[in-house]
Amino acid sequence: MTHSEPSPSFGPPPSLAELEAAHDPNIMTSLARGLVVIQAFSREQPALTISEISQKTGIPRAAVRRCLYTLHRLGFADTDGRAYTLLPRILSLGYAYLNALPFAQAAQSVLRRITDTIHESSSIAILDGDDIVYIARAQVSRIMTIDLSVGSRLPAAFTSMGRVLMAWRAEELEARLARIVFKPYTANTLRDADGLRREIAAVRQAGYSLLDQELELGLRSIAVPIFAAPGRVVASLNVGAHASRITPQEMVGRILPILQEAAGQLSFIAG
Numbered sequence: 164m165t166h167s168e169p170s171p172s173f174g175p176p177p178s179l180a181e182l183e184a185a186h187d188p189n190i191m192t193s194l195a196r197g198l199v200v201i202q203a204f205s206r207e208q209p210a211l212t213i214s215e216i217s218q219k220t221g222i223p224r225a226a227v228r229r230c231l232y233t234l235h236r237l238g239f240a241d242t243d244g245r246a247y248t249l250l251p252r253i254l255s256l257g258y259a260y261l262n263a264l265p266f267a268q269a270a271q272s273v274l275r276r277i278t279d280t281i282h283e284s285s286s287i288a289i290l291d292g293d294d295i296v297y298i299a300r301a302q303v304s305r306i307m308t309i310d311l312s313v314g315s316r317l318p319a320a321f322t323s324m325g326r327v328l329m330a331w332r333a334e335e336l337e338a339r340l341a342r343i344v345f346k347p348y349t350a351n352t353l354r355d356a357d358g359l360r361r362e363i364a365a366v367r368q369a370g371y372s373l374l375d376q377e378l379e380l381g382l383r384s385i386a387v388p389i390f391a392a393p394g395r396v397v398a399s400l401n402v403g404a405h406a407s408r409i410t411p412q413e414m415v416g417r418i419l420p421i422l423q424e425a426a427g428q429l430s431f432i433a434g
Contacts, residue, residue, distance in 0.1 A: 179195055179196065179199050179220070179221070179222070180221065182195055183195075193226075193229075193230075196220075196222050196226055196227075196230055197230045197233065197234070199220050199222065200216055200220065200222065200227060200230040200231065200234070201234070201239075201249070201253065201256075203216045203219050203220050204248070204249050209248055209249070210246040210247065210248045211246060211247060212245055212246050212247070213227050213228050213231065213247075216231070216247075231247050234247075234249075235247070237252075238250060238252050239252050239253045240253075269428075269429065269432050270287050270298070270299040270429060271299050271301070273425050273428060273429060274286070274287065274299055274300065274301035274400075274425075275301045276425070277301065277402065277421060277422070277425055278301040278302070278303055280421065281402065281417075281418060281421060282303055283303060283402050283403065283404040283408075283409075283418070284300070284301065284302045284303050284402065284403050284404070285300070285301050285400070285401065285402045285403075286299065286300045286301075286311070286324070286400070286401055286403070287299040287300070287324075287389070287398050287399065287400050287401075287429075288322075288324040288325075288328075288398065288399055288401075289328070289397070289398045289399075290319060290325070290328040290329075290332070291316070293318065293319055293320070293339060293342055293343070294316040294317060294318060294319055294325075295316065295317055295318075295319050295322055295324050295325045295328065295399070296314065296315070296316050297311060297312065297313050297314060297315045297316075298313060298398070299313060300312060300313055317378070318343075318378075319339075320339070320343050320353075320359060321346075321348060321352060321353075321374075321377055321378045322374065322378060322384070322386075323372040323373065323374040323384040323385055323386035323399075323401050323403075324372075324384075324386040324399035324400075324401045325399075326362065326363060326366050326372040326374070326386070327366060327371070327372045327386045327387065327388050327396070327399040327401075328388070328396060328398075328399050329363055329366075330363050330364075330366040330367040330372070330388075331367070331388060331394070331395075331396035332396075333367075336360070336363060340356040340359060340360060341356075343356065343359070345359075348377060348378050348379065349376055349377060349378070349379065349380050351375060351376045351377045352377045352378070353377065370387065370388070370423075371385060371386060371387045371415075371419055371422070371423075372385065372386045373385045373411055373414060373415065374386075375406070375411050376406055380406075381405050381406050381407070382403060382404075382405065382406065383403070383404055383405075383406050383409065383411060383414060384401050384402065384403040384404070385401060385402055385414045385415065385418055385419060385422065386399045386400060386401035386402075386422070387399065387400055387401075387419070387422045387423055387426045388400075388426065389426050389429045389430050390426075390430040391430065398429075400422055400425060400426050400429065401422070402414070402418050402421075402422060404418075
């Protein structure tokens with residue numbers, strides 16, 4: 164590794180404050196601030212003022228104003244003179260990454276075949292920090308209170324795809340466990356690190372993860388790994404269904420073989 168190459172990092176990326184405190188001359192602070200400003204917008208807060216973004220991110224108002232002005236001039240944001248909103252062009256930043264994935268386009272056709280066959284929604288996600296990010300999805304009905312789509316994020320520890328991805332990153336597990344906030348999403352949610360540690364070990368041994376109404380009541384999901392090479396998992400594939408339509412046993416007996424076959428096809432492409 165040369166001096167100019169960044170060292171490998173596990174877990175969430177450093178915060179803006181940590182980057183600025185490091186005084187790394189190779190870090191472009193203005194770019195880092197601009198990315199943080201973009202991430203301040205959300206489904207819950209699609210329109211934000213300069214003051215609101217400054218308060219939310221800790222970036223000085225003057226710097227926020229310059230970031231938003233630049234985004235506006237480049238066609239990534241719009242304003243009514245007070246609040247700012249992101250424009251569809253911002254999607255190009257994410258899709259540039261998705262288009263670079265070796266199996267991104269093929270994944271969508273595989274998911275559509277799965278969904279057409281079993282009439283349940285299917286998805287592919289990757290690990291980003293302590294979250295999973297959806298990179299492909301074929302949906303037949305909305306089974307969660309949140310509307311999942313490409314780019315959606317969920318906590319890895321409480322999703323079937325996340326647990327699969329965590330299971331094949333054993334070197335990161337203890338650091339991840341120390342960061343997790345065990346929120347009781349439902350009565351079925353795992354409540355402590357010991358329980359999750361045992362579950363991750365079971366997932367690694369079984370080769371799949373089955374989640375029964377841990378993240379949301381009524382939601383069952385099953386996920387398998389997608390390998391780019393032996394032992395190297397690059398993504399996870401799952402099927403989610405309403406608990407009223409399918410039992411855990413049926414998910415393992417009927418859905419799992421279909422997922423495993425599809426994951427094999429995608430692993431060939433990813434490799």
